[in-house]
Amino acid sequence: MSPQIPTLDIRRLDTDRDAFVAELGAAYREWGFAGIRGHGIPAAQIDASYEAFKRFFALPEDAKRKYHVPGGGGARGYTPFGVETAKGAQYSDLKEFWHVGREIPRDSKYADVMPPNLWPEEIPEFREQAYGLYQALDQLGSRVLSALALHIGLAETYFVDKTDSGNSILRPIHYPPITTDDIPNERAGAHEDINLITLLVGASAEGLEVRSRKGEWVPFTADADTIVVNIGDMLQRLTNHVYPSTTHRVVNPPGEKARQPRYSTPFFLHPNPDFVIDVLPSTITPENPSRYPEPITAQGYLEERLREIKLK
Known part of the structure; x- marks a missing residue:
């Protein structure tokens, strides 16, 4: 039997x-990965968000580039x-995307590194749908982190005051149809995520x-009611690799399926x-001594990594 990444019902928490x-x-x-079902985010809310995102990506190129x-x-x-490039990759990823960040007061101490959101005026419902999904996933992520904290002997609330103004990002992605068979790059090259956890x-x-x-590549196609949650490099570093940030990619599908667009929202x-x-x-033991003697701020680490993937 091929190995299988577990899917768990978070209501059991x-x-x-x-x-x-x-x-x-x-x-x-x-695995550094798990499927989460029973998350309580209505399918209708997710579907409505995707409709708004698809409408944006269908706009003419010059309209999108205004943003x-x-x-x-x-x-x-x-x-x-064709901008973002996986660390060390020769070719850029086959995708375009939009970033939604946390809405914070403009007099916040974080305002200099967390700019205000942009919203496409052509799609009036985009803001409500995108930020509603942002908030729902933020709450779900907090529940996952509370379980992980318990697992490594921390208080259930350990992460609450460390992520309540987190520089978290919702990223609607459009992978356009692949129209030729000789493309050398994948929709998203092999990479690890930068952050604490990612909810897809x-x-x-x-x-x-x-x-x-x-070292085997294991496909993970989740059920429609399942959100995939994986560990990022920041949590790997914080937990001294107890929770691994696992390499993953998005491959180009075979045959006619490649001619279809793909949408996803991490x-x-x-x-x-x-x-x-x-x-x-x-997380430090004789068998697992500290791998990172030098601490770093989350913002410093983020900027370092954004330069590596050619976003900065």
């Missing part, structure tokens, strides 16, 4: 907490096709593959910009 925390922790220690911020590192608004809405479209500990959950990523003492 309330009804069968200890067993759920143990199973979720084991899934992340092995591109040169020098903004893709932090807000539109990033055109739309993993029911095939193409996502996860690299196992043995939510990258980040800590507050001034959170110091320093290895948790509970």
Whole structure:
């Protein structure tokens, strides 16, 4: 049998907490990935969000480019096709995307690194749909983090005041149809995520593959009611690799399926910009000594990584 990435029902966090925390922790220690169902985000809300996103990506190129911020590192608004490049990759990814960030008071201490959102005036419902999904995924991510905190011996509330102003991003992505058979690059090249955890809405479209500990590429096409949640590099660093940030990619589908567009929407959950990523003492053991003697702020780490993937 081929290996399988587990899918768990997060409602068990309330009804069968200890067993759920143990199973979720084991899934992340092995895979860095898990499917989460029972998340409570209505299918109708997700569908309405996708309709708004598809309407935006269907706009003429010059209309979309009005919302591109040169020098903004893709932090807000539109990033055109062929810009983002996986770390170390020769070719850029086959995608265009939009970034929605947290709405914060403009007198916030984080205002200099968390700019205001842009909203496409051509799609009036875009703002409500995108930010509603942002908030729903932010809440779900907090529940996942509370379970992971329990699994490594921290208080259930450990992450609450470290992510309440997190520089998190909702990224609606459009992978256009592939019209020739000789394209050398993948829709999204092999990479790891930068943030604490990523919640992916739309993993029911095939193409996502996860690299196992043995180096095999394992397809992970989730059921429509399942949100895929994976560990990012910040949480890997914080937990001294107890939770691995696993390499993954989006491959080009075979045959006629490649002629179809693909849409997906990851939510990258980040800590507050001034959170110091320093290895948790509970994750340091004689068998797993600290791999990161030097702490770094979340914002410093983010900027370092954005330069590597050519967004900054």
